[in-house]
Amino acid sequence: MSREKTLVELVDANGLTIGSTTVAEAHTAPGRLHRAFSVLLIDAGGRLLLQQRAEIKTRFPLRWANACCGHPAPTGDLVTAASRRLDEELGLGSIALKPVGVYVYRALDPVTGRVEHEYDHVLVGEVDGEVPSPDPSEVLALRWADPADVRRAVEAEPQSYAPWLAGVLAVWDAAQAEPGG
Template sequence: MTADREALLVELVDDAGAPVGQATVGAAHRAPGMAHRAFSVLLADPGGRVLLQRRAAVKTRFPLRWGNACCGHPAPGQPVTEAANVRLGEELGVAPLPLRELGVHVYRAEDPVTGRVEVEYDHVLLGRIDADHPMSPDPAEVAELRWVALDEVRAGIDARPDDYAPWLAGVLAKLNLDSQRAL
């Protein structure tokens, strides 16, 4: 499945997020990396905790690091929320949810383990779900799940940054006061 995902197309973008072309996932993540559209989904429970996933060991970028509920790339021209709901189903076994965009996190990160590079125009999406909602994570995608208070996640990132995906702090920064109240 990982090899198949590397052959999927992503939408290349300029600094403002405007489409400028397309490439395969694999090509977009080879050094030096190509800027492309992505999404990061935050799932929050009614108590304000967020779902973290520990990425599977077979992931081609940042394996075994803790990240947000799920991430991915829309196909060129595909609506971001549509692609995100597909990935929620694939990674966590969760049916489509209403998702609200919180903003965009633009970042570049090099994976010291795999040599892959991320240059992403990352749409940050927030969804609500009960912590006891049934999930069936795909072991090829997810090694572990846990619900964590925002303060605990932020403290963990500060104390042990290499345990977390490099985009997670920027994704969590999109949770402003208004979106936190919505948790």
């Protein structure tokens, strides 16, 4: 089945489930708020793994984003779904992931006309020697980058980055600032 035909969980502004619809319908203008996840992968040196989204992506193709993103199935387990996507996109299915917060955003893709309106759970994993093996239908390129450099680049060239990346990084920053974070 095409990923566009799979179901996503619709949520209200508080993240409570209110129904489901297909990926395609959720991302058709004006967009419907639905549950999603964004995974940040960090190496031992504190660098972030960024992926350049493949040209065939239906939303924000060719833009740089966090390690991977996706949608859990309705009533599905968030960490399990994120681990599955890490394996599908990067061949990294065995990374332990920790939820660190939520970022809600809405963004219109000017190229495809599709809309991201997501209740985005941010998960973080540490990479220790694992070598990504990206699926070329998902990922055009990968690179490791210093988080401060990424923040500056997103601000200077927002058209080169996924519109959710700055918010996802802000959630991670807030989680690190908390005691025990």
